[in-house]
Amino acid sequence: MTRTHSLTRPGTPTVLGPAPGTTEDAGTYTATGGYGTATGAAELLELIATAGLRGRGGAGYPTAAKLRAVRDAGHQAGARPVVVANGEEGEPGSVKDRWLLRARPHLVLDGLARAAQITGADRGYVYLSDPTAGDRVRRALAERAPGLPVEVVETPHTYVAGEETAVVRRINGGPALPTAKPPRPHERGVGDAPTLVANVETLARIALIAARPDQRHRTARTTLVTLAGGAAEPLLAEVPYGQTLRSLAAAQGDAEPSGALMGGLFGGLIGPGRLGLVLDPDALAAAGTALGCGALRFLAPDECPVALASAALTHLAAESARQCGVCVAGTGAIREAVGALTTGTAAPDLADRLNRWSTSLPGRGACGLLDAAAGTAGSLLRAFPHLVRSHLDAPCPACAASAGGLTVAVPLVAGPAVPHQRTAPRSR
Ligand code: SF4
Known part of the structure; x- marks a missing residue:
């Protein structure tokens, strides 16, 4: 059993959302300001930079710098970049990314679309290993208005499968194993295109900043x-x-x-x-x-x-x-x-x-x-x-006498029944 709780100040936009125990549908997400288009790409990038948003996958790299690197690499190569929502958390003690994909798939997809808007990407992927999260994301993709083409790619769950070069290798049809760097994904990634691999919580926070620019500093911190x-x-x-x-x-x-x-x-x-x-x-x-x-x-x-x-x-x-x-x-x-x-x-x-x-x-x-x-x-x-x-x-x-347990269970997230429609695993 795992609990959920928000310790934020009242008024702070949260990724846990108003109903943490349930899966948010497109209607609810849109009615509360999601998928809005008021903020342009350059303005949103500036908001992310001034907020000081850092990646939430582990390395903590400045998000605006990562977005700029992919955008600029695309311009230099004359190629449309690719954006990837990385929901594969290999750390045995972490459950946040699976929980987020299960509970608030639209928040993540909105953030992915915003990242595509900033970088100039023309397609996206959601990369994950949790079957329940995969089902919720596919349902969310079917619910949302047409926009960025997004494919769900599943991977076996391992400690290294979420490392960014492993993500690219898997989406390209190979095993989910890291490769030597360089090249880094922003230089050459999915299909050899400049690729943004962003943690799903990072993308969720991009969507929150787009919806509430006035709260961007709190969102980033x-x-x-x-x-x-x-x-x-x-x-x-x-x-x-x-x-x-x-x-x-x-x-x-x-x-x-x-x-x-x-x-x-x-x-x-x-x-x-x-x-x-x-x-x-x-x-x-x-x-x-x-x-x-x-x-x-x-x-x-x-x-x-x-x-x-x-x-x-x-x-x-x-x-x-x-x-x-x-x-x-x-x-x-x-x-x-x-x-x-x-x-x-x-x-x-x-x-x-x-x-x-x-x-x-x-x-x-x-x-x-x-x-x-x-x-x-x-x-x-x-x-x-x-x-x-x-x-x-x-x-x-x-x-x-030690039991040595490191693994934490994902908190219960109730969602609508989803017909089984799993993506066939990629060959390894
Ligand atoms: S890629 Fe190399 S360093 Fe990383 S887990 Fe595999 S063997 Fe170890």
Whole structure:
């Protein structure tokens, strides 16, 4: 069971919407200002830039810069760009993108159309793995007025399937695996055209800014977070930047957890002394961690950070796409080392080896999975050095009892019955 809740100020446009437990239809969306055309492409791009909107898929890149890069590449190549709504969230602790596609497909499709308007794209895709989300998006496409041609492309659900080069490769008919960069998708992507791959929450916020330009700063400084761990059921919440991590932990039932796993598996572990940090991508990056996709997993009172790190590394090692030798060897070695800590079988030099890997491996794989593994190891050493030492000396009873759960269920979203009309999976 996962809950939903908005912690935004009254009057702030929200992606959770007025009825978070149901699927919004075209009539309701249009009646509340959706699919409006009052704002032109250049004006909307300026509004997005001045709002400071950042991507919500994990990297947090400025959205206006990404839109401009695709638009300009299209002009230079004399080609019409392609826009992609990326709803494939690989992080096991995040549910926001699937929830958004299930509950507010029109908000995402409106944002995709706006992105096409800005970049000059003449076609779009919605990329996802969740069958329920796929059905809701197809229904929404059938309901809306004719506009941008949009195709739904499904992918098997993996940790790396949502990485932008994997998205392009899949839509082009290949496997959903990352490729070496360059070229980046904005240079050459779907069908070799300049391609915008944008997270679905980012697109939803573009649509909100188009509908309520006067609220653009609040819209850009509000975000979906998936909170888990602690003493309560997981929570999908919409929150303004600037809240302390402690206040989010309190919403999760325990204001003083002994730490947290940040940004899905991408921001590493933080200790209890960091709960005063505020939710803000720049502040978190400056503190050596990351907001990523907004998934925060707090430590329960009886939970050992070493066991949580081991669960994260086991997941990453299992999800390695096994394309890069350094990733297969490095992720496996880090997983084994931290696993040995949980069983009290680690060699005395283990901390030195973990430290070396945490600094030498980042940036050497084709995607961010190896970075996440190295970052998890490094953050464990930094945030909990005393625990690493004690685990070298003796087995840990809390580790032995750990269930290690990382996956969160998507909150219930009631929708109309949809006839089964799944897109045939693409060949791999
Ligand atoms: S870094 Fe790892 S997960 Fe990423 S492409 Fe290479 S092998 Fe695959």
